[in-house]
Amino acid sequence: MSDPRPAPWVRFLVFMIISGAVAGGAWVFWNQQKKKAEAPVAAAKAKGAQFVTSAKVTKSDYALDLLAVGTVEADESIDLSPNVTETVTALHFEDGQQVKKGTLLVELSSNEEEAAISAAKSQLTEHEREITRLQSLVKDGAAPEARLEERRTLADVAKQNIHEAEARLTDRRIVAPFDGWLGLRRISVGALVSPGTVIVSLDKIDTVKIDFSVPETYLSLIKPGSPIEARTQGSKDRLFKGTVTQLDSRVDPVTRAVDARAVMPNDDLALKPGMLVVATLRVEPRQSLSIPERALVPIGSKAFVFAIIEEKAKRVEVVTGRRKPGFVEIMSGIEEGQLVVADGLVGLQDGMSVKVTGEFAGPVKAFNPEAMAGSTNPGSAR
Numbered sequence: 001m002s003d004p005r006p007a008p009w010v011r012f013l014v015f016m017i018i019s020g021a022v023a024g025g026a027w028v029f030w031n032q033q034k035k036k037a038e039a040p041v042a043a044a045k046a047k048g049a050q051f052v053t054s055a056k057v058t059k060s061d062y063a064l065d066l067l068a069v070g071t072v073e074a075d076e077s078i079d080l081s082p083n084v085t086e087t088v089t090a091l092h093f094e095d096g097q098q099v100k101k102g103t104l105l106v107e108l109s110s111n112e113e114e115a116a117i118s119a120a121k122s123q124l125t126e127h128e129r130e131i132t133r134l135q136s137l138v139k140d141g142a143a144p145e146a147r148l149e150e151r152r153t154l155a156d157v158a159k160q161n162i163h164e165a166e167a168r169l170t171d172r173r174i175v176a177p178f179d180g181w182l183g184l185r186r187i188s189v190g191a192l193v194s195p196g197t198v199i200v201s202l203d204k205i206d207t208v209k210i211d212f213s214v215p216e217t218y219l220s221l222i223k224p225g226s227p228i229e230a231r232t233q234g235s236k237d238r239l240f241k242g243t244v245t246q247l248d249s250r251v252d253p254v255t256r257a258v259d260a261r262a263v264m265p266n267d268d269l270a271l272k273p274g275m276l277v278v279a280t281l282r283v284e285p286r287q288s289l290s291i292p293e294r295a296l297v298p299i300g301s302k303a304f305v306f307a308i309i310e311e312k313a314k315r316v317e318v319v320t321g322r323r324k325p326g327f328v329e330i331m332s333g334i335e336e337g338q339l340v341v342a343d344g345l346v347g348l349q350d351g352m353s354v355k356v357t358g359e360f361a362g363p364v365k366a367f368n369p370e371a372m373a374g375s376t377n378p379g380s381a382r
Helices: 008-047 112-138 145-170 216-221 369-375
Strands: 049-054 060-061 064-080 086-091 104-108 172-176 180-181 200-215 227-230 240-251 257-265 276-283 289-291 297-299 302-309 312-324 328-330 341-343 353-357
Touching: 049 302, 064 216, 104 328, 112 145, 200 216, 200 240, 200 276, 216 240, 216 257, 227 257, 289 341, 302 353
Parallel strands: 049 353
Antiparallel strands: 049 341, 060 289, 064 200, 064 276, 086 104, 104 172, 180 200, 200 257, 227 240, 227 276, 240 257, 289 328, 297 302, 302 312, 302 341, 312 328
């Protein structure tokens, strides 16, 4: 029986034909890819120069921004309450009124104290008159010295009674202990009040305090006098500025944070005690070289930029630092005043001729869905 398989030389010939076809296809594919990679360079050479947008290397502030959530506290704050149990006889303030230190705000029933003062003053007048009479009699030897001393003692007792009655009367006159703004009235005339009953709150808020916490890892960077900025949820577009005044002496062992306090002017009273604010502390301020972030060309773990020197692109390795929206800090590699390519990096090669068609205008603003929602009028939809 004959072997149905082809002869060995036939099989070898078929193998060589298939191998040649595969090798030829691979060469064609590689050649096409090489041409595609060289196409931008060839096109650029054909055009003479690649059009780019330049950016100048400048210095900018790259302070480290530390965010913290804080609470607004009044510079001075108190809930006014009586020292005695009495009936309210008069109120001398309105809700939200601005008052000065010493302004009379509330009067409590004080008939007994006023009567005691009147009686003590009458006794003092009687004793002083008798002292005057006895002094002349003692001088003439018509009265003993002991009677004069007795009257003087009684006069001193009457003066003490007046002081005690006046002190009790003062407890029935509630005055503002400092300049500030009153809150809402909590009681009415005729109400019986006692120690602990809140009549009205008084806050000094032309200057406010911001209490916040700082992680212990940043403790060495924040000191009294460090600048601080804050925003509230109610006025996000407004920036309030102040300074750190003090740090607590202890670090919380649970949160590993230390409480801090800042002071801010509040002339228009926009900040109210109890408000939540987002505070930004600028620590480690420094002026460093800055370029647009889009000018960076990352290759592996390194970063490069294309400097424009004599209308040619020169690839330069740089060391980057901190970043902020749209820009990056450059620690080394280029110098202030140099021009770098910001746009037109696609296909740009080292040594290629470039033509500057414009300057970098700034980064694109971040997308803000709240602004988009605010600009949309639901009523216009149909």
